[in-house]
Amino acid sequence: MITLDSVTKRYDNGQVAVRELSLEVAEGEICMLVGPSGCGKTTTMRMINRLIEPTSGRILLGGEDVTDVDPVGLRRRMGYVIQQVGLFPHHTVGDNIGTVPGLLGWDKGRIRARTDELLELVGLPAGEYRERYPHQLSGGQRQRVGVARALAADPPVLLMDEPFGAIDPISRDRLQQEFLRLQETVRKTIVFVTHDVDEAVTLGDRIAVLQVGGVLAQYDTPEVVLDRPASSFVADFVGSDRGLKRLDVVPLDRADVVAPEVVVDVGMPLTEARKLLDAARWVHAPVVRDDRLVGVLRHSATEGDAGATGTVGDAAVALDARVGEGHTLKDAFAALLLDDAGWVALVDADERLLGIVTADQLHEIARRRAA
Structure with missing residues (x-):
């Protein structure tokens, strides 16, 4: 679904944020981007929907080069969820979720039906939450609305930039489990930025570990990254307790x-x-x-x-x-x-x-x- 082929981002001052990055994200998989500050995680994600333009290399979405597509139309084909949610404060929950379908010209009945469907899907009953405003919701509820809004036009791809980073630990764990349950239903292709190795292990089908300068250190399943780190950098980054972390990805049958x-x-x-x-x-x-x-x-x-x-x-x-x-x-x-x-x-x-x-x-x- 997503291919990054030797993608580089170099700024005018000479700083290289991402260097010769190549990886593929299969359809329906969750790819977790992890690494220390300055490793290019968010830059990589924003190049996929062209909020940042790559300097060189190719980014393909379903085999189509994203640089050949109108950037506004491209972004409407991708859901986007950020840490601070970014809901419109003076719009109701229903209006927030219906933003992109409205821009795409859906009629009101279809938007309302889709809104109610998604609210139920993320565990917020439509009759109770549709007419509320963002300030009337908890942080976890706002994140759920943000995910629902990203899914509104049924995009094949979701980009998620530390969406649970500002949530308290208990709500965060609950949201992660709800997110996995939701993914079982919607099966989107997801690129997910996080600084939290535990979150990457819990949620990811594959983990891309980046070094400072946007160099790919390892890209593999959570089990392989934890069992066989590709370098001392990866081993240090995932932590000396990686044996314990691995317990979270080994199913009992x-x-x-x-x-x-x-x-x-x-x-x-x-x-x-x-x-x-x-x-x-x-x-x-x-x-x-x-x-x-x-x-x-x-x-x-x-x-x-x-x-x-x-x-x-x-x-x-x-x-x-x-x-x-x-x-x-x-x-x-x-x-x-x-x-x-x-x-x-x-x-x-x-x-x-x-x-x-x-x-x-x-x-x-x-x-x-x-x-």
Whole structure:
């Protein structure tokens, strides 16, 4: 979708912001541009929509040289989201989102329908937010409106310049997850500038690490950048904790888990459950109902007078140590620390128990995937 072929930006004073930069962004992928201040991240992005003109080289959009296209028309084919959002303060949320469709000559009914669709998509119910003004929104809500506005004319490409940089950490994490959910629906080709390596690892399909002067140091998937930095510069930039960062990009799947030695049904008598736990020398057992995970049974709940009568369902408690398919090793380690079961349960979308994985097994999975 996007090709940069030996692109250079040299200013009149001789300063080179980007030097001989070549990379390709496949359709539907998120390319994260990272690097220290002065490495040309934002300059590169702005050359794609010609807010800055390249000195030499070619930039192709869907095979078409962007320098052969009217720059205004080009920008209307790309969504653009910046850190401070840039909403028009005296326009309602609906009018802000409808800006580009209005410039393209859409009729009012079509604009309103598209606006309402996008507000629902970014988690802001149209009936509640369409007529509000930017000052009536939180920072996170304004960013969501900014993304909706960028998507309004359904452009194939989104350019995002540190869109979540000014948001508090909790809202930022929530927005990142919402952004990934949104991308699963819209599948845009995205160039995303950030200074945050963790954000690049979380969001990116590929990461371009730039050095000062706009020199490409490495361009690859997050896993490869973290596992095999191309240079000492890349290794230093992604950080000595890159092994921990990598946990955020390694998914846990069915092949990684094992069947638990003991599984108890909610209707099983506690006396029988205790015998199973004792025989397997287990302290905690997953509790299921029709193969669906409903909680955990602690061995202590089967002891004494309390365990002499009743069923597993009477003594089972909630289990925090659970993750779903597609969750990462980081998610699994985090869940492991929330519970003293000593293992994490993997469940499918219907909460069916697929298996468990222990801390030692998680470590082994991480080492194996890195090999």
